[in-house]
Amino acid sequence: MNAFEPGGRNEMRMIAATKSGPRLRIRRWFGSLAMVLALSVGAVAAGTGYDLAGGATGAYAATRDDITRVANAEVGYAADANQCNKYASLCDDWCAMFTNWVWRTAGVSPVPDSFVATAVGQWGVARNLFKPRPPNSVGDPQPGDIAVYGAPGSGQGGHVSIVFSVDGGNRITTIDGNYSNRVAKRQIDATTATAGSRDVRISGYVTPPNVTAGGRGAHVVISGMDNALYHEMRLPGGQWTGFQPLNGSASRVSIAAMPDGTAQAVVIGQDGVVYHEGRHANGQWTGFQPIPGNTKAKDVAIAALPDNTSQVAIVGDDDIVHHQGRHANGQWTGFQPIPGNTKAKSVSIAGLPDNTSQILITGDDDVVYHQGRHANGQWTGFQPLTGNTKAKDVTIAGLPDRSSQVVIVGDDDIVYHQGRYPNGQWTGFQPLNGMGTTTPAKAKRVSIAGLPDSTSQILITGLNDDVVYHQLRNPNGQWTGFQPLNGMGTTTPAKATDVAIG
Known part of the structure; x- marks a missing residue:
């Protein structure tokens, strides 16, 4: 069972369902729906900043600090027992729903169009935004990146999280949606940490497009x-x-x-x-x-x-x-x-x-x-x-x-x-x-x-x-x-x- 989703509808079940077909077709439909939602529903328009206290604040280039601030404000949120959550109108594994929502809310555009974790990595590869993590190395994570567990495009059983900080050595702090069905902040060793029902390591990081380095005041x-x-x-x-x-x-x-x-x-x-x-x-x-x-x-x-x-x-x-x-x-x-x-x-x-x-x-x-x-x-x-x-x-x-x-x-x-x-x-x-x-x-x-x-x-x-x-x-x-x-x-x-x- 996926350590992030004990007792829930996790991606191990998704793998077990491959013989029957319909469940995977539903997931592919979810990915298409995610694209529609990203293009049509987004409460915060592309390139629009978000003030946590007061909503949309107008057009500007999102910063990495915007991303980490939005993600950090969600720590402690929990989905219900059926994994229904506020990040998308779906009840299912929601780590990618969370990361996509964080980017969109922070004003990043475009954002990934799938709720399958490793597909987020593939989205980054297709846009030259994916930074592979070399073996035995932390790689080049930056605050606001999406950390991808599992090779891009390798199917179900992976995981994604927001990089909150780079802490020195091999350690980074991430904010994870669907960690035991909650949003959690964790410090990990990026060279050895594993996640997802396949227990896979971080394959790399997706850089948010069109963001500025920012930095807080x-x-x-x-x-x-x-x-x-x-x-x-x-x-x-x-x-x-x-x-x-x-x-x-x-x-x-x-x-x-x-x-x-x-x-x-x-x-x-x-x-x-x-x-x-x-x-x-x-x-x-x-x-x-x-x-x-x-x-x-x-x-x-x-x-x-x-x-x-x-x-x-x-x-x-x-x-x-x-x-x-x-x-x-x-x-x-x-x-x-x-x-x-x-x-x-x-x-x-x-x-x-x-x-x-x-x-x-x-x-x-x-x-x-x-x-x-x-x-x-x-x-x-x-x-x-x-x-x-x-x-x-x-x-x-x-x-x-x-x-x-x-x-x-x-x-x-x-x-x-x-x-x-x-x-x-x-x-x-x-x-x-x-x-x-x-x-x-x-x-x-x-x-x-x-x-x-x-x-x-x-x-x-x-x-x-x-x-x-x-x-x-x-x-x-x-x-x-x-x-x-x-x-x-x-x-x-x-x-x-x-x-x-x-």
């Missing part, structure tokens, strides 16, 4: 010189939306972009209490609410994880580092001191693709310490970075390959950067240059974000002018150079007491 929140809060976004193409005010004021800010296209912000209010609010994918904010317990803090940080949970770390008003999680349904776990009751002056936290997280602090001795948190919640323990480097502010971000990027404001006020490889090795701190000069940049506050396209982005507040500066680090390690951000409704540079990017 970055959210920026600052606390102005009067502690008023402002938000803007840097779009994937590099354009800025311009600062707009957020209700409230704060001394410390942090923001995280979530996998489902939402964002979450945490701040320390003027009363010292930690507040949280969310931003829906349609841009609407929920409004700040104190995190349960009315906990007070001196510094705060938030990080997103692939399962759409978030992790919050604070330096409490007792100077001890505390941590808590927020479930995808909005429930909080409650603050607990990180084992060791470590004291700190500043804190930052990053989420990684394997649902682990990493935390960085400046201790009460000003030394920079790092530790990891396993996906099961176990901590590794704080260790000083090599050289016992001292700092006034710290920030850390994770990248898709499970490496991380660290930026600090040293005790000499200079901005330094280093990377941490997935194996735990550090590259060593190097200073970053100031705007238009080879003299190292100096700053008061710093924040960094890692993006799905393996770039990272930094914000600082200048040491002597409080101006907000931004720069980008490309995947090859090249920096673009710091540039000031404009204030709200003006070309005069924005100034801030704290900055956050996520």
